Amino acid sequence: MRLGGIAAQIRHHGRKDLMLAVFDRPTPVAGVFTRSTAASAAVRWDRSILSGARARALVVNSGNANAWTGGAGSETVEQIVQAVAAIVSCPIRHVFVSSTGVIGEVLDSSKIKNALPRLHRQLTPKNWTAAARAIMTTDTFPKGATRSATINGRAVTINGIAKGSGMIAPNMATMLAYVFTDARLPARLLQRMLRAANRGSFNAITVDGDTSTSDTVLAFATGAVALGFNPTSLRDPRLAEFRAALGSLTVDLAQQIVRDGEGASKFVTISVKGATSSFSARGIAFSIANSPLVKTAIAGSDPNWGRIIMAIGKASQAINSEKLSVRIGPYLTTEGGGVKAGYDESRVAEYMKGDEIDIDVHVGVGRGRATVWTCDLTHQYVTINADYRS
């Protein structure tokens, strides 16, 4: 495969905003998408071609989400995939497309069509950074990760790039991410592995609780490395190392998105244990992670654990207040339904000044557990979103 990114002048001048990846042969592909009922035209296209699909190209633009653009939006997608199909010499159903940026404005496809030939000539097998840069919106750094694994003794590689900074919330993919592996894997199995990895990575992060119309994660298995057997079962032990590497790579990309959360000054890990189920634990963890009062307290380095209790309480999940504990970093703040005896707030306040905050909650009713990642809510978030049109 070859890829790259250039400036097509879609919204801002002189900034990379168009990314293209081309596969040498029809490539098995898996995908998960936003659950928004206002999904963008690109998401609707990708969904319509995903089942049993092969991919020859992936084209992504930033600067305009082509979402809520009605019939014009669908026509734009058609024009884009036709232009890419003509350059790559493939059917349009082998072209996957994403768009990210402002919602509700018609995307001018001529800028993309004009830039495509030049971009196509620049593609190389190693141009990951240019590709990662071209899909950025309010992101402040390009996001990528790589992992190696062996399957049945054969060395394979997984590369991934992602974007996302605001409008990040847990309802399916919640941003754009693309994963590429040279392992020869069937699409159906790739889809099941992607879903499993997605649950513990992209679906376990939140910046602001707002879900995008464009969220997309696509995984491509280019097949350069033959595996010497025909993998069919997710539980095949020969796939264990690959699945772990895929999980690690997606968590890495997801955490990069949180670290680049709009206005974020701190990276926060919230672990909930002892819930009735993992579903219940996720509900409690996201209630804490999305609480504006918890997020502003973290921004202010305020060890205000009472707000964590508030967020646990509003989650409407079973808890045992007598057994519930909340730790901030290594410090136990509450147990037995009240403040811990001898609690020394000054030490926790000192810990809160750091830029990596761990919150560990045990709710004392079962064995369900979940971990989610988020960031704080700062003045800068308001500045980015109130003072400028993103």
Place this chain on the structure above:
Amino acid sequence: MRLGGIAAQIRHHGRKDLMLAVFDRPTPVAGVFTRSTAASAAVRWDRSILSGARARALVVNSGNANAWTGGAGSETVEQIVQAVAAIVSCPIRHVFVSSTGVIGEVLDSSKIKNALPRLHRQLTPKNWTAAARAIMTTDTFPKGATRSATINGRAVTINGIAKGSGMIAPNMATMLAYVFTDARLPARLLQRMLRAANRGSFNAITVDGDTSTSDTVLAFATGAVALGFNPTSLRDPRLAEFRAALGSLTVDLAQQIVRDGEGASKFVTISVKGATSSFSARGIAFSIANSPLVKTAIAGSDPNWGRIIMAIGKASQAINSEKLSVRIGPYLTTEGGGVKAGYDESRVAEYMKGDEIDIDVHVGVGRGRATVWTCDLTHQYVTINADYRS
């Protein structure tokens, strides 16, 4: 009834923080409370005595929520109601209590007990403002409202006071509010009327999506005005005017809370029509009202209607994108699944500079409708909650 408020030095010095209302005789009372699973000790007490209860006194302190204070919290409540019962000469089960302020710190009841005799001597039938001031926390103004109505030809009055500014979200009462009427009404009927009014008022507002551990609405019918009949049915036409007045008063108090939302610079009314049900319409309306990206756009006077589409999309409620419309004030922004033909953003931008913003959404699938009220998300919200312990 008589009431008043004084400074008991509970948290801040020289600021009114203790409110007492005393009823001349055992008075029918109705109540709705937070659904938080971490409800405060005061809420648990009120709940335990509500059924079939009569009230002789209501005592409320600000500065400390007495929430998540374990056994010590329950003991504090007992000491407070015993002190009030001794002064008023009534059983402790006739004393209702609320506490609001910081969560997780033990409330020192001795300050309240010491201040009660002095406060009790100051009570008057008209001291509404002192009472409303004493229950404030981050509120910037005292909140009160009054309405008149006739029932069966008899003139009755409803007075109410409320507090609330942050940690305001729609899961039952979401703040403190107290409603008093001289109409002689049975408690069971009063409870049903309060529930109905609550749904369209206190349960239809949000500041930050965070639900308090202390939310309480209590209604008292002192019975000074005999009605000349025994009201039993909610649908009795002789109660229609009173019910309308109660609805109007609770909406007034709820809107005062939103207008005083932490850091709020604009008052926002969100109406959703055409949903499959009123439940679905509420889900969409609150998805818009709680979206940080919508709220920051409003703070920045940015007519970014694409974010409203995003918030509708993430609500996971049925919509018809072809029929969906979004109006900002009098301006139609989108129809037919895309931007309205001839849309002039400059006029909407001018409208957005005002401090009262109306957003009207029609989702085109049914007859369900709902209206909720909220405020914008400003730098001042972050300052209030990141820089100071509230």
